[in-house]
Amino acid sequence: xxxxxxxxxxxxxxxxxxxxxxxxPAQLFKVTTDPNLLxxxxxxxxxxxxxxxxxxxxxGSYRYIHHDESGEYAFRGVFHTVEQDKLVIQTFEWEGAPGxxxxxxxxxxxTETGVxxxxxxxxxxxxxxxxFVASGMExxxxxxxxxxxxxxxxxx
Numbered sequence: 411x412x413x414x415x416x417x418x419x420x421x422x423x424x425x426x427x428x429x430x431x432x433x434x435p436a437q438l439f440k441v442t443t444d445p446n447l448l449x450x451x452x453x454x455x456x457x458x459x460x461x462x463x464x465x466x467x468x469x470g471s472y473r474y475i476h477h478d479e480s481g482e483y484a485f486r487g488v489f490h491t492v493e494q495d496k497l498v499i500q501t502f503e504w505e506g507a508p509g510x511x512x513x514x515x516x517x518x519x520x521t522e523t524g525v526x527x528x529x530x531x532x533x534x535x536x537x538x539x540x541x542f543v544a545s546g547m548e549x550x551x552x553x554x555x556x557x558x559x560x561x562x563x564x565x566x
Contacts, residue, residue, distance in 0.1 A: 414555040418543050423533040425542065428526060429555045433562045435495040435518040435525045441562050442516070442527075443498070448474065451557040454550040457483075468492055472500075487511075502531065510538050527555075 417426040431438050441447055445464035453459055457476040464472045466489055473486040484505040491499040495518055502512040512533050519526040533539035 412559065414552050416548055416551055418539065421536060423536050423539045425531045425533070425539060425547075427529045427531075427551055427555070429559070430521060430524055430526045431559055431562050432524045435520050437565070438525045438527060438558075438562055439495045439518050441558065441565055443492075447561060447565070451561045452554055454553040455557065465489070466492055466498070487514075507538075507541075510534055512538075512542075527558075 412430045415428045443466040449459040453476050457478050460475045462473040470489045476483045487501040489500045498516045502514050512531050514531045517528045
C-alpha cells in the first residue's frame, strides 16, 4: 500500500498531503468528485456521513456532515476551479469555526505507475492551521486516503 505523506511546517499556514494511487488521473478524479461515492472514502472510519450537496463545477458548492455518538461536524465550501482529471481548487470551512475559511488545491499528477494526488491547504492564519493540526486531523486524513485507495481499486 502506498503511504500518505502529510507536511505541516511549523510557523506556516500550510498543510500538504501527498499520496500515490494505482489508477489513472481520470479514475481518481472521478472517484473523488462523484457525490455518490463521497461517503465511501471522505473522513475517518467510524463516522457516518450525510452529503447535502456536492456540485463539483466552478461556482458549485458543497456541504456534508459527519456524525457519531458525540455529535455532528458539518463542513462546507465553494469550488472555484475544476479542470477535469487535473485540478480542483475549493474553499473549506468547518461550521464549528464559522468564517475561518481555508483555500485548498488538489492536483492529479500522472506518474509512471499511476497518479499522485497532492493537496495544499492554506489556512487563514498559523493559529488556525495549528488548531487544525492539534484536532487530530492526521488520523482522518490518513484514513481518508486509505479508504480512497480501497475505493479506487474497487471501482477499477
